[in-house]
Amino acid sequence: MSTGRDNPSIGHAVLADRVFDGHGWHANAAVLIRDGCILGLGAWGEVPQDWAQTRLPAGAILAPGFIDLQVNGGGGILLNDQPTPEGMFGIARAHRRYGTTACLPTLITDTREKMRTAIAAARSICGRNGILGLHFEGPFISPRRPGVHRPDRIAQPSAGDLEDLCQLGGVGRSIVTLAPECVPAGFVRTLAASGVRISIGHSEASAASAMQAVADGATGVTHLFNAMPPLSARDPGIIGVALAEQRLTVSLIVDGIHVDPVSVRAAFAAKGSDRVALITDAMPTVGTSMDHFDLLGRSIKLVNGRLSTEEGTLAGAHLDMAAAVRNAVRLAQLPLEDALRAASLTPARFLGLDNERGVLVPGARADLVALSHELEVVATWVDGSAEGVQSADSF
Numbered sequence: 001m002s003t004g005r006d007n008p009s010i011g012h013a014v015l016a017d018r019v020f021d022g023h024g025w026h027a028n029a030a031v032l033i034r035d036g037c038i039l040g041l042g043a044w045g046e047v048p049q050d051w052a053q054t055r056l057p058a059g060a061i062l063a064p065g066f067i068d069l070q071v072n073g074g075g076g077i078l079l080n081d082q083p084t085p086e087g088m089f090g091i092a093r094a095h096r097r098y099g100t101t102a103c104l105p106t107l108i109t110d111t112r113e114k115m116r117t118a119i120a121a122a123r124s125i126c127g128r129n130g131i132l133g134l135h136f137e138g139p140f141i142s143p144r145r146p147g148v149h150r151p152d153r154i155a156q157p158s159a160g161d162l163e164d165l166c167q168l169g170g171v172g173r174s175i176v177t178l179a180p181e182c183v184p185a186g187f188v189r190t191l192a193a194s195g196v197r198i199s200i201g202h203s204e205a206s207a208a209s210a211m212q213a214v215a216d217g218a219t220g221v222t223h224l225f226n227a228m229p230p231l232s233a234r235d236p237g238i239i240g241v242a243l244a245e246q247r248l249t250v251s252l253i254v255d256g257i258h259v260d261p262v263s264v265r266a267a268f269a270a271k272g273s274d275r276v277a278l279i280t281d282a283m284p285t286v287g288t289s290m291d292h293f294d295l296l297g298r299s300i301k302l303v304n305g306r307l308s309t310e311e312g313t314l315a316g317a318h319l320d321m322a323a324a325v326r327n328a329v330r331l332a333q334l335p336l337e338d339a340l341r342a343a344s345l346t347p348a349r350f351l352g353l354d355n356e357r358g359v360l361v362p363g364a365r366a367d368l369v370a371l372s373h374e375l376e377v378v379a380t381w382v383d384g385s386a387e388g389v390q391s392a393d394s395f
Contacts, residue, residue: 012053013030013032013047013053014033015029016030016061018061018062019031019062020061022344022359028043029043029062030046031062035384036365037364037366057372060370060371060373061370063340064340064359064360064369066321067344067347067348067358069103069279070137070279070281071280071282072281074282074320075091075094076288077094078283079107080296088122088125094286095282096380097380098377099322099371099377099380102131104135104175106136107136110150118134119171122174123170130382133168133175134171135175136174137201140183141178142154142179142204153296157184169195170195173353174197175196176191177199178198178200178203179202188216191217192217199222201222203227204229204237210241220250223251224242226253248275249350251276251277252264252279253279253319254327256331258314258317261332261333264328265333273342277347277350278342280317281316282319283315286320290302295315298315302318321343336375344357368380
């Protein structure tokens with residue numbers, strides 16, 4: 001175990017009854033942190049005596065910080081309303097208390113001007129305060145599977161649109177969700193070659209069309225089971241391809257509303273926790289007492305944990321990552337390690353960041369979350385600094 005005895009004045013150790021490092025469990029273990037990075041893991045007795053120590057409460061679990069690939073809002077902020085650095089930081093800050101240490105602020109189908117504004121904002125702050133990039137969900141999606149997206153802003157892409165989207169390749173690890181049947185030949189291949197992650201969603205693509213998108217560079221499926229046709233014996237469609245194709249990582253909204261727990265278990269059984277990423281699809285209500293908000297001219301109400309339009313269409317989720325982990329364990333009856341991995345290492349791997357995020361191994365960023373035995377967030381660390389619900393000094 002590396003201890004950092006050469007410079008103990010800036011060393012810090014977090015001690016927990018159980019530590020999940022992204023791959024497996026360690027009992028009565030200490031995570032050693034220096035300069036915002038993980039130095040190593042070891043037994044409690046191996047921590048240098050002159051290092052600062054934080055001992056978590058009995059029964060607490062220490063794990064890699066959560067990574068949310070799709071977060072539309074939080075703390076009263078909707079990215080579509082505030083596609084600015086301040087808006088992105090505000091959303092990330094609202095979710096930090098729930099264990100999310102990094103995220104992709106998500107802009108749902110909107111105007112080209114709004115998209116360009118969001119790209120500029122994300123470029124200016126990417127890599128800071130947990131902002132890993134930007135996620136565009138639309139506007140190049142199927143008008144037959146709009147969900148809550150405004151139909152009048154769903155569009156067919158032009159050459160200029162492709163040029164604009166390719167700029168995302170230089171904005172951290174960004175994602176575009178699109179319907180492959182609604183973009184021209186070569187669109188997915190060109191966009192993927194620019195460095196953008198392509199995720200299939202809000203789509204009625206056939207299995208053949210989805211497989212062609214995978215061949216062209218698509219690597220994800222956005223909120224599996226939602227905004228896509230159901231799986232059938234002779235028409236597997238997107239869901240069939242998603243479950244069968246190991247090159248694809250699927251995201252799931254595990255709030256007990258969007259996807260039945262049996263379907264959640266089926267996805268994990270088919271893909272494994274290393275190809276399923278928990279997401280929140282969160283809206284501005286998360287972290288607030290709000291019970292309604294305006295989404296691009298439509299009134300959205302929160303009733304019994306469900307966000308929907310007046311017509312009953314689901315409108316994102318009132319969900320945080322810690323709750324998604326709890327739901328995966330309690331509702332879908334998944335092993336805790338599978339839920340934790342799907343909330344951290346899997347999204348990190350999808351973004352190509354699994355050497356530095358989603359794991360507690362030497363050299364990784366010291367982004368951690370402490371959970372109680374009931375899987376409630378006790379504290380969050382970003383770059384080794386304690387944030388969130390409870391200061392480490394108060395343990």
